[in-house]
Amino acid sequence: GDSVTQMEGPVTLSEEAFLTINCTYTATGYPSLFWYVQYPGEGLQLLLKATKADDKGSNKGFEATYRKETTSFHLEKGSVQVSDSAVYFCALRRREAGTALIFGKGTTLSVSS
Amino acid sequence: DVKVTQSSRYLVKRTGEKVFLECVQDMDHENMFWYRQDPGLGLRLIYFSYDVKMKEKGDIPEGYSVSREKKERFSLILESASTNQTSMYLCASSGDSVYEQYFGPGTRLTVT
Numbered sequence: 208g209d210s211v212t213q214m215e216g217p218v219t220l221s222e223e224a225f226l227t228i229n230c231t232y233t234a235t236g237y238p239s240l241f242w243y244v245q246y247p248g249e250g251l252q253l254l255l256k257a258t259k260a261d262d263k264g265s266n267k268g269f270e271a272t273y274r275k276e277t278t279s280f281h282l283e284k285g286s287v288q289v290s291d292s293a294v295y296f297c298a299l300r301r302r303e304a305g306t307a308l309i310f311g312k313g314t315t316l317s318v319s320s
Numbered sequence: 321d322v323k324v325t326q327s328s329r330y331l332v333k334r335t336g337e338k339v340f341l342e343c344v345q346d347m348d349h350e351n352m353f354w355y356r357q358d359p360g361l362g363l364r365l366i367y368f369s370y371d372v373k374m375k376e377k378g379d380i381p382e383g384y385s386v387s388r389e390k391k392e393r394f395s396l397i398l399e400s401a402s403t404n405q406t407s408m409y410l411c412a413s414s415g416d417s418v419y420e421q422y423f424g425p426g427t428r429l430t431v432t
Contacts, residue, residue, distance in 0.1 A: 250425045250426045251410065258419065307368050312362035
């Protein structure tokens with residue numbers, strides 16, 4: 208079945224460091240891909256998305272490119288801030304109607320000043 | 321902005337009690353979802369609904385049921401709560417024309 212694999216955490220960085228969180232997927236066809244973020248004590252928020260191959264999603268300085276050839280959707284940010292500390296989830300959704308998101312297990316990011 | 325609300329942020333119940341978790345969305349979305357979130361396991365889908373009175377089992381439906389009598393409301397029911405159902409429960413909704421889901425703030429349920 209469809210699945211999403213994320214790099215294990217936690218990831219600990221200093222402020223202004225470069226961030227990469229790896230995400231690869233297995234799916235039938237060409238799903239839509241998402242990154243969600245969960246700040247402490249809150250629900251999940253959509254961070255960015257890409258709906259077809261070579262699309263680049265971006266938001267708040269974060270970017271991810273839909274790579275069909277490597278079935279990947281890695282999250283990057285050039286300079287992290289303390290406020291970026293959160294749990295990040297990669298997810299996919301198949302195109303058929305009435306299907307749910309499939310999530311990775313999440314990667315905890317901790318940024319120190 | 322889409323708003324998904326859940327009836328409680330924190331809930332403590334006793335083993336064997338019947339528990340209702342309520343979720344309401346205000347964007348006329350067709351699809352609604354219930355997940356549970358546990359450390360190291362990520363989010364796991366319990367049930368979802370793509371229309372009023374329709375429901376589909378997710379990955380872990382055992383011990384749960386759902387009800388969707390109105391389009392905006394989706395309830396998760398624990399028929400007889402057990403300690404292994406202590407978890408964070410997240411509700412989400414999405415429309416048919418967009419793929420992203422919008423999440424509520426979550427309910428942290430403790431069963432003692």
